[in-house]
Amino acid sequence: MWTWFHKWGSPKWFYDMSKPWSFWLGLLSIITLSVGVVWGLAFAPSDYQMGNSYRIIFVHVPAAFSAQSIYMGMAVLGIIGFVWKMKMSFMMAKVLAPIGCSLAILAFITGAIWGAPTWGTPWVWDARIISVLVMVLLYFGVIAIHYVIDNQTNADKAAAVLTILGTINIPIIKYSVEWWNTLHQPSSIKLTEKPAMPPEMFIPLFIMIFGFYFFIGYLSLVRGRAELLERERRAGWVKDEIKAQAEKY
Amino acid sequence: MHPKRKQKLIFILAGLALVGSAVGLVLYANTENMSWFRTPTEIATGDYVIGQSVRVGGLVKVGSVARADQGLETSFTLTDGANEVKVTYDKIMPDLFREGQGIVAEGKVVEGVLVASEVLAKHDENYMPAEAAEALERAGHPMGMGINQEYKEQY
Numbered sequence: 363m364w365t366w367f368h369k370w371g372s373p374k375w376f377y378d379m380s381k382p383w384s385f386w387l388g389l390l391s392i393i394t395l396s397v398g399v400v401w402g403l404a405f406a407p408s409d410y411q412m413g414n415s416y417r418i419i420f421v422h423v424p425a426a427f428s429a430q431s432i433y434m435g436m437a438v439l440g441i442i443g444f445v446w447k448m449k450m451s452f453m454m455a456k457v458l459a460p461i462g463c464s465l466a467i468l469a470f471i472t473g474a475i476w477g478a479p480t481w482g483t484p485w486v487w488d489a490r491i492i493s494v495l496v497m498v499l500l501y502f503g504v505i506a507i508h509y510v511i512d513n514q515t516n517a518d519k520a521a522a523v524l525t526i527l528g529t530i531n532i533p534i535i536k537y538s539v540e541w542w543n544t545l546h547q548p549s550s551i552k553l554t555e556k557p558a559m560p561p562e563m564f565i566p567l568f569i570m571i572f573g574f575y576f577f578i579g580y581l582s583l584v585r586g587r588a589e590l591l592e593r594e595r596r597a598g599w600v601k602d603e604i605k606a607q608a609e610k611y
Numbered sequence: 612m613h614p615k616r617k618q619k620l621i622f623i624l625a626g627l628a629l630v631g632s633a634v635g636l637v638l639y640a641n642t643e644n645m646s647w648f649r650t651p652t653e654i655a656t657g658d659y660v661i662g663q664s665v666r667v668g669g670l671v672k673v674g675s676v677a678r679a680d681q682g683l684e685t686s687f688t689l690t691d692g693a694n695e696v697k698v699t700y701d702k703i704m705p706d707l708f709r710e711g712q713g714i715v716a717e718g719k720v721v722e723g724v725l726v727a728s729e730v731l732a733k734h735d736e737n738y739m740p741a742e743a744a745e746a747l748e749r750a751g752h753p754m755g756m757g758i759n760q761e762y763k764e765q766y
């Protein structure tokens with residue numbers, strides 16, 4: 363198990379293995395996302411209070427959920443990078459940042475579309491929305507660091523420090539709806555209890571959540587391959603690879 | 612684990628715990644300001660600034676909604692189980708407004724009555740198919756009481 367993880371730390375191994383992995387993850391994400399979207403939008407029953415407008419949950423919850431997971435993942439990758447000095451770990455953290463940022467913004471957009479008819483307002487400054495906004499700003503910070511600092515090693519380290527410190531915000535996002543009075547409702551899906559909805563609603567929701575994770579896996583491997591070639595452009599195997607690709611065409 | 616790596620890991624985790632507890636203390640000290648609305652109990656005990664806008668959240672008491680014959684003027688009572696606050700509002704209510712629903716009303720308290728300038732509906736975390744809610748209502752279960760007439764006609 364550990365040696366398997368360790369192998370991904372080798373650039374050549376990552377480049378060779380990411381190709382089949384990204385293909386299967388991409389295929390899985392197409393299947394799960396299409397099943398989830400059709401099931402959620404067409405077959406799941408309408409809600410007793412909100413009617414059909416609740417169906418935006420099938421995008422809103424997976425987006426918000428995975429944006430937070432990616433953030434935690436980036437922090438873990440940052441810690442691995444610092445403690446075990448694995449450059450690939452820093453590289454994946456950099457690659458994940460724009461994906462997580464887009465998903466967090468998607469959660470905001472779908473939340474506003476949902477809030478407008480349901481709450482009567484698209485936006486309020488309650489603790490849940492502010493804490494998610496802080497996460498988006500942290501994502502912007504990480505992305506900006508990579509743009510501003512030219513030296514790759516320095517940029518990786520600075521971004522990792524910001525990411526790791528920002529994890530304090532993640533439990534605040536999660537518990538904001540319980541610690542304080544917010545307009546946003548508490549979570550419907552809990553780790554320890556049954557979901558607060560019937561199976562015909564939460565099964566498509568879980569399928570969508572898995573679909574988002576598969577898609578993130580696919581996207582991060584594809585982005586990772588491009589970033590890897592850029593970073594290792596002076597390495598012998600990259601030069602060989604480029605030569606081999608050039609000869610093909 | 613290599614002692615140097617262990618030291619680094621402990622350093623990172625200790626730093627995180629330190630900054631985390633600092634943030635935690637700041638949030639704990641500001642618990643009251645972090646909350647987006649107040650409860651009817653806080654209003655009843657006078658825990659608000661007179662003449663300033665305040666948000667009150669609670670459930671609309673069943674049987675308390677009274678609409679004016681003409682115009683949009685509506686009055687209702689917000690309750691948190693222990694105390695109640697009477698609210699008046701003269702604009703269009705959000706779709707989810709109904710008896711038993713969680714509502715946040717913002718406005719000024721005038722002689723014990725909240726004159727609201729904005730009323731927002733708070734949704735809870737429970738989702739239920741419309742048919743299931745109707746079945747519950749037929750069985751006399753309180754969950755079904757939230758469904759209003761218009762909704763049933765619509766679906």
